Amino acid sequence: MQATWSIRKAGVEDLEELIRLRLELLHSARGVERFENEETLVEATRRYLARALPAGRFHAWVAVAGERLVASSGVMPFERPPLPGNMAGLEMHILNMYTEPGWRGRGIARALFSELMRFAREQGAGRVWLHATDEGRPLYESVGFKPNPTALEWTPLPE
Template sequence: MEAGWSIRKAGVEDLDELIRLRLALLRSTREVERFEDEEALVAKTRRYLERAIPEGRFHAWVAEAEGRLVASSGIMPFERPPVPGNMAGLEMHILNMYTEPGWRGRGIARALFTELMRFSREQGAGRIWLHATDEGRPLYESVGFKPNPTALEWTPPEGA
């Protein structure tokens, strides 16, 4: 345990807390107190994690302090055809990096991120990517992540 907290890999037994921390992240990045259809979001997230964690499609690490979870992180492995620079074709998408405000500035996010990077290297990932908040960007840049302005994103229209 470091400075009153410890890091461990999360499992399905942590679903309630993983969802709570994910909602806190989403609320903070979207600047809302509550989502219009939050109950459905929680239910669908639970169903996803119940399948994805045991199947190895989603991995999470958490920080525990004072008997509860105060931070979380997640990573999703996926494969694509090999390309120059990633002949393995294995990529990792980092997401759900969140630390409760009262626990920030203690090295928790860096410790979680270190676990994600260790896992990615062990799996042989040729590319690791993420979407960063302004607050999180210095951590990622400090270990060599660089912006990639070439991606485009499509979202289906409401109701589609």
């Protein structure tokens, strides 16, 4: 396996590989080989990324080894009314951090995460947040992220 890799910002031309890496992340995180409605999920993700990437509602960075994408990351900026500690009201939600198993342990996730944080600082984000897997938690904690036990989440029930 090639040992060198580089990081770059992803674009719409990377859409299919971003979908592939996102599916690998979801399969891994949820412990499944395939989702019941996977084709629908892939098509919905394709539509979302095709709109959100060029509009700046979703930004992605990837790690490239040769011609292959081996890792991905993403960030979604959004605004809310200013709060103490975030007068700008701009927040960044980090998601889709994933490195293929054979490429882990080489600093790729840390390099991708550094790009996301650089982008967040350049944009003036007052808050950056994410949901961490057990595997990813040490990276985020090593740069100062802390758990927030005050959030609640609602998921609509099937009809």
